[in-house]
Amino acid sequence: MSIKTEVAIIGGGLAGLTAAIVIRRMGFSVVLIEKKKYPFHKVCGEYISLEAEDILNWLGLPVKNWNLPIIDNFRITHPQTKDFRSKLPLGGLGISRFKLDDHLKKLAEIEGVMVYENSKVNQVTNGEKSHILDVFSTETFQIESDVVLGAFGRNKPHFATSETEKQTPQKGFIGAKMHIQADLPKNLIELHHFSGGYCGISAIENDLFCICYLIDSQIVKENKGDFQKVETSVLSRNRNLDHYFSDFEKRTERVSTAGVYFSPRPISNNGILFLGDSAGMIPPLAGNGMSMAIHSAVLASEVVKQFLLGKINKQEMVKNYESSWNSAFKNRLKMARTLQNIMQIDFATRLSLDVFNLAPSLFKLAARSTHGIQIPVPKIL
């Protein structure tokens, strides 16, 4: 089997699904390939910054009807110092990826996007004008496409990884999350530091809470991959977490992901534009990887439209995307990576909390510099 399309998107997370809907509404044919089957749980803190509010509505998500928790207060704790609490400059909504990604996938299909689930792209080769994708599903097939968008998230497939990236050793983290029934304020997001990582907890739909942590992969390795042991022996050194993991009823199985890195990555490779985490991941403590994924999809859709209308060539498409990506995200990634480095050091985290308690405006400054303004809604015509 062989399929021809104008745009092929690898990966159906927030970046891929948003790009699919936007580009389809622009009038182009779109095929999206996702290796898993919707709906599925994904490691994520599930707090989406309100900078995505307009675009979520534009995409057609009935956000208002869902009565999602509005989260506008923040608390951070460290085992050896006083907690810091603050109002969030922008705030966010709590929604599970199980619900959000599945709904976007349905919207994409309604728009006419051909979505292949349970299908994995194994290779992309460049022809003279188009790209050929080898897809592995119940049967193998090929897709010929004028444009390819890589929205495969933080774990890059080999065909999209540059030689430099393959050779650079990286300090890796592991993420884990589950949904729990908790007796906590719904307008509050908490971040609890422990030696080797941090754990966030905030409300989502259906009166549930998402508890999600990021931990040095070495610690998980030392505990032979036993997450429950990690939770009771490492995370529990922060007394808040001790109580959260023992007292609150678990409502979903724990899901985990390895290979979480925060080093800068290329924004494109061989004419493929990278969206969302594929282009570099913002540390989760910033709480806006989801909005950035959506925003990058809007930026990519605009240059793809210019290219498919014949207004620019492929090289210009890549150059224009990289330039708009850099002006939207480069600085906030730098700031978030600095904060992540601080959070990796016990003493530095404790000191930061003390400083924030003395000068709360510094917290607001840090929070603002890792976020952007309202994501612009796409120009379709």
Ligand SMILES: Cc1cc2nc3c(=O)[nH]c(=O)nc-3n(C[C@H](O)[C@H](O)[C@H](O)COP(=O)(O)OP(=O)(O)OC[C@H]3O[C@@H](n4cnc5c(N)ncnc54)[C@H](O)[C@@H]3O)c2cc1C
């Ligand atoms: C521990 C942790 C906590 C976080 N908490 C938050 C938070 O609270 N708020 C926030 O805004 N952000 C948070 N983030 C970040 C956020 O989850 C990501 O930034 C966001 O999911 C990026 O979306 P994406 O579409 O780029 O990638 P993803 O959502 O990862 O989607 C990529 C998709 O591509 C598919 N795929 C991969 N390879 C292939 C292939 N070869 N063929 C076909 N399909 C493929 C995958 O199955 C996946 O569905 C957190 C991240 C971590 C690790």
